[in-house]
Every structure is written in structure tokens, then in C-alpha cells.
Amino acid sequence: MEKEEAIRQLNDQVQDCRRCQLRAGCSRVVFGEGSLNGGLMVIGEGPGQDEDRLGRPFVGRAGQLLDKILESGGFSRRDQVYVGNIVKCRPPGNRVPLPEERTACMPYLKEQIAIVDPKIIILLGATALQGLIDPKAKIGASRGKWLQWEGRWVMPTYHPAALLRNPGLKPVVWEDLKQVVGKYRELVKPSHPCEYC
Numbered sequence: 001m002e003k004e005e006a007i008r009q010l011n012d013q014v015q016d017c018r019r020c021q022l023r024a025g026c027s028r029v030v031f032g033e034g035s036l037n038g039g040l041m042v043i044g045e046g047p048g049q050d051e052d053r054l055g056r057p058f059v060g061r062a063g064q065l066l067d068k069i070l071e072s073g074g075f076s077r078r079d080q081v082y083v084g085n086i087v088k089c090r091p092p093g094n095r096v097p098l099p100e101e102r103t104a105c106m107p108y109l110k111e112q113i114a115i116v117d118p119k120i121i122i123l124l125g126a127t128a129l130q131g132l133i134d135p136k137a138k139i140g141a142s143r144g145k146w147l148q149w150e151g152r153w154v155m156p157t158y159h160p161a162a163l164l165r166n167p168g169l170k171p172v173v174w175e176d177l178k179q180v181v182g183k184y185r186e187l188v189k190p191s192h193p194c195e196y197c
Contacts, residue, residue, distance in 0.1 A: 038080030125159030
């Protein structure tokens with residue numbers, strides 16, 4: 001089956017999901033979007049208010065900052081990056097998803113990852129790190145260090161929302177992104193352009 005058809009079928013399945021309480025309280029399921037063949041996947045926490053309204057991941061202020069960060073590394077959703085979240089429905093008041101909510105949604109995320117088949121995954125923030133790698137992991141201690149997950153390279157870094165609250169974290173995230181660019185050149189495209197790297 002082609003990737004496009006597989007991801008469409010999974011999306012249709014997720015739209016009807018009622019595995020946890022989040023679906024009852026959100027407006028739209030926010031599945032994911034981006035390049036299915038670019039080799040890079042970015043995973044965040046969950047949809048916020050803007051994402052819930054529009055049905056697309058990372059479209060609010062944090063999403064706009066994410067796009068700028070990615071662009072500075074020569075990446076875009078259209079060409080290299082698929083973007084998704086640990087949970088696909090907005091938690092009430094943008095609270096952190098509960099462990100049982102993350103667990104309910106995880107099979108969908110794992111199937112997304114299997115379809116997209118990225119060489120590199122960027123995890124944005126503690127919820128993404130704890131959801132995919134280790135429930136006890138701390139983002140401050142883990143960021144900037146390469147991890148392995150099911151044969152894939154994983155780079156944890158701060159969520160763009162944290163950068164909006166604390167702009168002093170931006171240089172740290174830039175260092176993490178430069179590592180991603182280097183690994184991307186190694187594993188995916190040696191000629192990947194990065195104007196600022």
C-alpha cells in the first residue's frame with residue numbers, strides 16, 4: 001500500500017476514535033501533516049486552541065515558531081518534515097495529557113511513525129519525550145543528546161511554547177537543531193542545505 005493511502009486510512013480511523021475522554025471535549029481531531037518521504041518527523045505534546053479550531057498541528061504561535069526553527073535548518077513541512085503529536089485531541093484548557101490519554105493514543109502515533117518511516121525524530125518537550133521514550137525522563141537532562149528508539153535516531157529538545165515563555169532557551173534549541181542537520185546529512189541527504197549551519 002502506498003504511504004498516502006496508508007496515512008489516509010489511519011487518519012479516517014483516528015477521526016472516529018473514542019478510546020479516551022479527550023475526543024468528547026475537543027472540536028476536531030488533529031491527526032498530523034507534512035512530508036511522508038522527507039526522513040524527519042517532529043512530535044509534540046498535543047493540539048492547542050488554534051490547532052483544535054483548524055484541525056492542523058502546530059498552527060498557533062508555537063507552531064509558527066517551530067516553522068521558523070525548522071526553516072533555519074533548511075527544513076519544511078512540505079519537503080522534509082512530518083509533524084504530529086503524542087495525543088490527537090486537545091486536552092481541556094491545554095493541560096498536559098494524562099498518562100492514560102497518552103497510552104490510548106500511542107498505537108496511532110506508532111502506526112504513523114511506521115508509515116512515515118523517518119530516519120530522525122525530534123521530540124518537542126517533556127510530554128513527547130516521556131510518551132515515546134521514558135515516562136520518568138526529564139527534558140532538561142535529555143535534550144541535545146541522541147537517543148535510539150526502534151532503530152531510529154531521536155533528538156529531544158524544548159517545545160517552542162517553552163521558548164515563547166523563556167527566549168533564553170533559543171540558543172540551546174539551535175544547537176540541538178544543528179545536530180539534527182548533521183545527522184540528516186549523514187542519513188538522508190548529504191547535500192541538505194542549511195544557510196545558517
